[in-house]
Amino acid sequence: MKKLALFFVLVFCLPLFLFGCEKTPEKSFYEIEVTVNEEAMTLSCSEKVCYVNTSNNALNEVDFYLYANSFNEGQKAVSQANFLKAYPNGESFGRIEIHSVFVGQTEVEFLFEEPNKNILIVPLNKQLYPDEKVNISIEFEIFLANINHRLGYGENTINCGNFFPIACVYENGFVKNGFASNGDPFYSDVSDFDVIINYPKDYVVASSGIQENISEGKLRCKGENIRDFCFVLSKKFEVISQKVGDVTVNYYYYDQPNPEKFLQISCEAVKTFSDLFGAYPYKQLSVVKTNFCFGGMEYPNLVMIADDITDEQTINYVIVHEIAHQWWYGMVGNNEFEEAWVDEGLTEYSTALFFEKEQKYGFNYDTVIDNAFSTYKNFVQIYSSILGDVEESMNRDLSEFETEPEYVNCTYTKGMLLFDSLREALGKRKFEKCLKNYLKDYKYKNSSYAKMLESFSKSAGRNLQSLFEAYVEGTVVID
Numbered sequence: 001m002k003k004l005a006l007f008f009v010l011v012f013c014l015p016l017f018l019f020g021c022e023k024t025p026e027k028s029f030y031e032i033e034v035t036v037n038e039e040a041m042t043l044s045c046s047e048k049v050c051y052v053n054t055s056n057n058a059l060n061e062v063d064f065y066l067y068a069n070s071f072n073e074g075q076k077a078v079s080q081a082n083f084l085k086a087y088p089n090g091e092s093f094g095r096i097e098i099h100s101v102f103v104g105q106t107e108v109e110f111l112f113e114e115p116n117k118n119i120l121i122v123p124l125n126k127q128l129y130p131d132e133k134v135n136i137s138i139e140f141e142i143f144l145a146n147i148n149h150r151l152g153y154g155e156n157t158i159n160c161g162n163f164f165p166i167a168c169v170y171e172n173g174f175v176k177n178g179f180a181s182n183g184d185p186f187y188s189d190v191s192d193f194d195v196i197i198n199y200p201k202d203y204v205v206a207s208s209g210i211q212e213n214i215s216e217g218k219l220r221c222k223g224e225n226i227r228d229f230c231f232v233l234s235k236k237f238e239v240i241s242q243k244v245g246d247v248t249v250n251y252y253y254y255d256q257p258n259p260e261k262f263l264q265i266s267c268e269a270v271k272t273f274s275d276l277f278g279a280y281p282y283k284q285l286s287v288v289k290t291n292f293c294f295g296g297m298e299y300p301n302l303v304m305i306a307d308d309i310t311d312e313q314t315i316n317y318v319i320v321h322e323i324a325h326q327w328w329y330g331m332v333g334n335n336e337f338e339e340a341w342v343d344e345g346l347t348e349y350s351t352a353l354f355f356e357k358e359q360k361y362g363f364n365y366d367t368v369i370d371n372a373f374s375t376y377k378n379f380v381q382i383y384s385s386i387l388g389d390v391e392e393s394m395n396r397d398l399s400e401f402e403t404e405p406e407y408v409n410c411t412y413t414k415g416m417l418l419f420d421s422l423r424e425a426l427g428k429r430k431f432e433k434c435l436k437n438y439l440k441d442y443k444y445k446n447s448s449y450a451k452m453l454e455s456f457s458k459s460a461g462r463n464l465q466s467l468f469e470a471y472v473e474g475t476v477v478i479d
Helices: 067-071 080-086 260-276 312-324 340-357 365-387 404-426 428-442 449-460 465-472
Strands: 029-037 042-052 059-065 095-103 119-128 133-143 151-153 158-161 191-198 204-207 210-215 218-226 230-234 238-244 247-253 284-290 296-299 302-306
Touching: 059 133, 067 095, 067 151, 095 119, 119 133, 191 204, 204 218, 204 247, 204 284, 230 284, 230 302, 238 260, 247 260, 260 284, 260 312, 260 340, 260 428, 284 312, 296 312, 302 312, 312 340, 340 365, 340 404, 365 404, 404 428, 404 465, 428 449, 449 465
Parallel strands: 029 191, 247 284, 284 302
Antiparallel strands: 029 042, 042 133, 059 119, 095 133, 151 158, 158 230, 191 218, 204 230, 210 218, 238 247, 296 302
């Protein structure tokens, strides 16, 4: 299998860094240059962050997540159930190496949070007061694992998700969660991005943001008001596109007959969710078939769809679910490690809402909800018979779910049932008002269980705490 190449370019010599800190004082701004090395299977990277202190406290340091280290030896990147799908060629490891860190023009001695080195600690030369900003430059290299996952290379694609150091969210201190094989252990603020990708000329690149070809094998991608950046490369990619209003929807695929029908449902999902919740505010969305051990994965302006799914109905369902995440994760963020159901439960329910509008795909609302009831009851029954008792609370962090079925049922499935109960209690019209107002309240911000409850209660004109708590705390009986 061919290996992937990368060469390094110094931060301060790049014409990439054009905008400076004055561009968006209210949010941070990332400028990144990546060179893909096909021989070594590495990414050589320069990153410059104009970090804005949006907190009320003076900061002595800025902490960054190093999600790339979740594929390091000693970490558990995938559960045993997904091991063979993730590692078809045997277990493989990847990592990030930090070469240097500058604060302004001064090189600083950076630190890692032990034992897993999942946090990069950058000490500042002086205190950073509220609303002040600082330039932090990081030179680093990514060693890619041979894994069908967010970050790694497989037979058909190279996935580059969560590859760069990203600033931890600050909430009375930097939020520093761990890694987990269940779910998506991510949490980040909305920022602006300007990314240059240098890549072998025989590859095609799908990415977050808006693409601009600089030259053959060199691509610039700009994204505003997005909370992460991802790109996927393949020598096999073919691309078809269609407009939905001002939005260009792209479908990247290989070895797939009739790709037009998957582009069509992608376009319909963008339109339906825009009508239901609020307009999709970006100019591009790419749906990308790729090597991936789970069904799909969401990133800003880009969703991954696993290429081992062959059933058309399942592909359609995954596409709709992942596109719904452009609203619940993309526009409205939350701590996915501590409160996974806040985005996953609402996204799964949004998928049911799509099929209520578009029943030609073989699903309808009642069937999706009935299946969720049956699935959850079977989960409780089976686990009770084996363990004698089942933990049914939803508000647990990812490390507290002992198995993947427990995680899926308590976040996706039970989350869907919570929102179905809310609609039944409020009525369809008022419930849809709650969804629209929730997006307005937290667009480009971070939400939480408490903020969601407050927003929904305000829009509904009644206190919904008891209904939410019955599901979230696990006291409701689902039968």
